[in-house]
Amino acid sequence: MKAIRRFTVRPVLPEALHPLSDLARNLRWSWHAETRDLFQSVDPERWAASENDPVRLLGNVSPGRLAELAEDRRFLRRLAAAADDLKDYVTGDRWYQSQSQSSELPAAIAYFSPEFGITAALPQYSGGLGILAGDHLKAASDLGVPLIGVGLLYRHGYFRQTLSRDGWQQEHYPVLDPNELPLSLLREQDGTPSQVSLALPGEKSLRARIWLAQVGRVPLLLLDSDVEENDPGERGVTDRLYGGGSEHRLLQEMLLGIGGVRAVRTYCRLTGHARPEVFHTNEGHAGFLGLERIHELSYEDLDFDAALEAVRAGTVFTTHTPVPAGIDRFDRELVARHFGPDAELPRIEVERILQLGMETYPGGEPNLFNMAVMGLRLGQRANGVSLLHGHVSREMFSGLWPGFDPDEVPITSVTNGVHAPTWVAPEVFRLGARQIGAQRTEDAMTVGASDRWDAVAEIPDQDIWELRRVLREQLVTEVRERLNASWRQRGAGTAELGWIDGVLDPDVLTIGFARRVPSYKRLTLMLRDRDRLLDLLLHPERPVQIVVAGKAHPADDGGKRLIQELVRFADDPRVRHRIVFLPDYGMAMAQKLYPGCDIWLNNPLRPLEACGTSGMKAALNGCLNLSVLDGWWDEWFQPDFGWAIPTADGTAATDEDRRDDLEASALYDLLEQRVAPRFYDRGPGGLPDRWIEMVRQTLTLLGPKVLAGRMVREYVERLYAPAARAHRSMDTSSARELATWKSRVRAAWPRVTVDHVETSAATTTAELGTTMSLRVRVGLGDLVPDDVEVQAVSGRVDSGDRITDGTAVPLKPAGGPDQEGRWLYEGPLSLDRTGPFGYTVRILPTHRLLASSAELGLVAVPSEELVEAPGVLMR
Structure with missing residues (x-):
């Protein structure tokens, strides 16, 4: 019953x-x-x-x-x-507390994310974004960074994956009981559960309880709408991760952002925790948090513009997507219905909210509300998640800063990292502990002292090779158990499964490929030439074996077809002992998979991998990377510790099939000619000396770089600390001052002009080291010199006369205004490099409270009529 x-x-x-x-x-x-x-x-x-x-x-x-x-x-x-x-x-005190400028660091940071991958015992993640968020919290805890995590508690989590008999992905949504999870309810002083509430159209409300997960030193607040006071529709808002239609997603993101700020305020009130000075939005899903904070400030008699400046100062926004299609966008009318006098944030005009998410750049959709665009407008500091992704993000969002080259768009980058204590196999840790001691090994994995990673150089080759085989053998056992369970779920009986005892070989070169399955990650690129793949798998002297895992989004039938294609190939009796697909990829599987593989394969369409941290986790266990130069690998690849798959950029890239053929062929070539021979070639001592050296280089050179501890330290030093200083300087008076100044500058800017430019150079050639004198007349309209900076920008020029590596030097006011209201600026221009060289002049707004001269997206440059020549040619 x-x-x-x-x-x-x-x-x-x-x-x-x-x-x-x-x-x-x-x-x-x-x-x-x-x-x-x-x-x-x-x-x-x-x-x-x-x-x-x-x-x-x-x-x-x-x-x-x-x-x-x-x-x-x-x-x-x-x-x-x-x-x-x-x-x-x-x-106890940790890294954060030991910093000499600790009084200038934020007292607390609130970190918002739609998902968190802390442990398989708390399944609130779908993929890399959530795992990254979990690693961020763990590393912050290890370093003593006073973070408060904020997310949602999904009663069904993300789906569990099985396969049908013919290899089609099946989704199952288990019901999670919070009382059986490592959580506790946040309660008021009288013992009743704390709640936050959002107003909905039609005089309805959305209520949520606050569950607390303690992640080391870091509290993680998870909002749960499955409470009796809600109507059935509202109870289901936090039913599952990335599920439902547009309104469902909008309500989730309103609860995460607006409800999340209210949950943080409640938590700080009840526990005495310091109130956050910095709010970090991990992707656009939580962007509404900025609106809630503006609404809070409206009760302090700040108008919208001043409150916006106060909020922006202490907000950090991280974008993870390299393509516009990956951003959440909502119908403008849907958003409007959920805000205003009859719904949420009644003190903010709905039109002001809509303007924050409007795609005002060329090609933008005026009827859509863009969460990433709002995130960028509400955050004074923004970053991508690898060096390459920072460049891609500046290109993608450059329309928000018209008149600036993409390289000047104020989006920086902090390359992701991974939490070594979570992802390093115990056997790897013990080997390090034998070499330098347990405490120093733990410190190396959390703080990332490179001198301690250098100790890997002293570990004997035999020990490294024995460790690699032990890990490979453990993976073989794990794969056979999971494969047996998968086939039983697919309907196979015991009599059909005897072959599984021979699946994989602990002495064969093992390749891992596991990730989400959108089309750009190209799960089936390895199948492009099946005859060549068969030759690799069944090679008599140098065989390879491949372990594959991954989930397609439930609504992505294209991704499911890719999985089915791979599964059907792996079901072939000729190769099923050499290639396997394991369903239900998650943290528990990953912790066995990364250490047990010799090669971690990654072959996305470049540059669509924002970072891709799975290869980092593999590297920390001595697994070598074989990857397209995308994400983090583009930044840190060296031939000493891995291989780069050549990409078919250029004309071939316009034909997807042609590009896939070329890049698959390059992958096969690498495996046949370089990877497999290096693994199987033995030195005089019977060991693969060159392979072991690559493992050693992977650990010593990549180890300190790929750590989440390194990543969080960068966030603290480059983003959190500056944001905290800006927040403290943006008191009520300063916020009003900056808002008024911006309004005045925007109104006056159409009359700001560069009217005349002259130099002391009379020819189109000059000697290296020459200094030219620049004289510039500008019109400032209703502005004064204190409102602007006039710059000379110079550097090498390309064939289209664009300055490619410009250096900006401010010019000084030398007189004015004249009878026509123009001001004179002067300054030197040093010709400090040879080759095609050029310069221009521009005017930018400037104010002590701006984080970037590009912040307003305003710039004035000479009209084409003022340009006498394309530049000065130097010899």
Whole structure:
């Protein structure tokens, strides 16, 4: 019979075992090996059955076993040591507290993301964005950065994936009970659950409870709309990740952004936690947080423009998408219906909200509301997630800063990193600990001291090679177990599955490919020439084997067809022992897959991979990367530790089939001629010396770079600290001043002109080292010199006379205004490089509270009539 009601019965722990509850509720156990070992020793069989989840373990362990442990002195000593270690970890000073300028750093940062991948025991992630967010929180905890995470609690999480008999993806949405997860409800002083509420059209409301996950030192607040006070439609707002139609998604993002700010305020009120000075929006999904903060300031008698300046100063926006199609966009009328006097944020004019998300650049859709555009307008600081992606983002959003070259668009980059303690296999950690000690190894993985990674050079080749085989052997065992379970789900009986015992070989070169399955990641590029792939898989002396995993979005039938095509190939009896597809890719699978592979394959369409962190996780385990030069690999690739797949850029790129053929052929060539021979060639000692050296170089050179600790330190130093300083300087008076100044400058700008430019050079050639004198007359309209900066911009020019590596030098006012209201500016122009050289003059707005001279998107340049010659040719 089916139960009419479900609830969770929690175990009563003996008093001596109470610290187990604290250890289970702090998700530090997910990356702290000693704590996991302690829980495993409680009951090894139930630990395995609980899929390494301490909360589930404690819910299933027998009272007899608990009583036995309460009398076990050795266990109690281990428990006390683990509890003391956790206390030291969450209360002691760490990197952040040791910074000399710590008083200038933000007291707290609120980090908003639509998904968080902390552990498989808390399935609130779909792919790289969520895993990155989880690693960001963990690294912030390790470094002592005072972060507060904010997200949504999805009652169905992301879907679980199985395959039909013919290889078609099937989605399943398990119901998650928060009481069975490592969460606790945030409660008011009287014990009632805390709530946030959003006003909806038609005098309705959307309420949400706040669940707390403790991620080391970092609190993670997750909003849950499945509460009895909501109508059925509103209860389902947080039903599943990236599900539903446009209005469903809009309500999720309103709850995340607006409700998230309210949840942070509630948490700080109840706990005494410092209020955030900086708000970090991880992709555009949480962009409405800026509107809620503007609405808050409206109660302090700040008008919209002044409040906007105050909010922008302390906001950081990170974009993760390299294509406009990856951005959430909503119908303008849908957005308008959910704001204003009859819905949310009644003190803000709806038209002002709509303007923030309007695509005002050429080719933009005026009837769509763009979440990334709003994020950029509400954040004074913005970044992409790799050096290449920063360049792509500046190009993609350059229309928001008309008149500026893409390189001057104020979007920087912080290359993603991964949390080594989460992703490094225990065997790899133990090898490092034997070399330099456990504490120094842990420090190397969290802080990233390069001298400690250099210690890898002293590890004997034999030890490295034995480690690689152990990890490969573990992967083979894992693959066979998962493959057996998958085939049973597909309807196969025991008699059909004897062949699985021979799947993969721990001595064969193993390639991994696992990620989401949008078309640009090209899951099936490896199938482009199946005869060549067969030759690689079945080579008599140098075979390869491939482990593939990945999920397609439930609405993406194209991605599902790619999976089916790959699965059908892998089902072929000729090759099924050499290539496998594993369904239900997630964190638990990934933690086995990355260490066990020798090669991590990545072949997206360049430059559509914003960063791609799976290869970083593989690298930390000594796995070599074989990838298109995209994302992070474009930035850090060296032949010492991996291979770059040549891309068919240029004319071939216009034909997708032709491009895929060329790049697949290049991939086969690399595997046949360089990768496989290097793995199988043995030196005098019977070891693949050149391969082992590449593993060593991967660890020593890439190790410190790919760490989330390095990434979070960059965020602190380059984005959070400047944002905190800007926030502190933007008091009420300053916000009003800046808003008034911007309004005045925008109104006056049409009359700002460069009227006359003259130089001391009379010819089109000059000597290197020559200094020219520039005299410029400008019209400033109703502005004065304090409102602007007049610059000379010079550098090499291309065939179209565009300055390609310009250097800007401010010119100084030398007189004015004259009778016509023009001002004279003068300054030197140094000819400091040879070759085609050119200069121009421009006028930019300037104010002490601007983060960038491009912030307003205003620039005045000479008219074409003023240009006497394309430039000065130097010899």
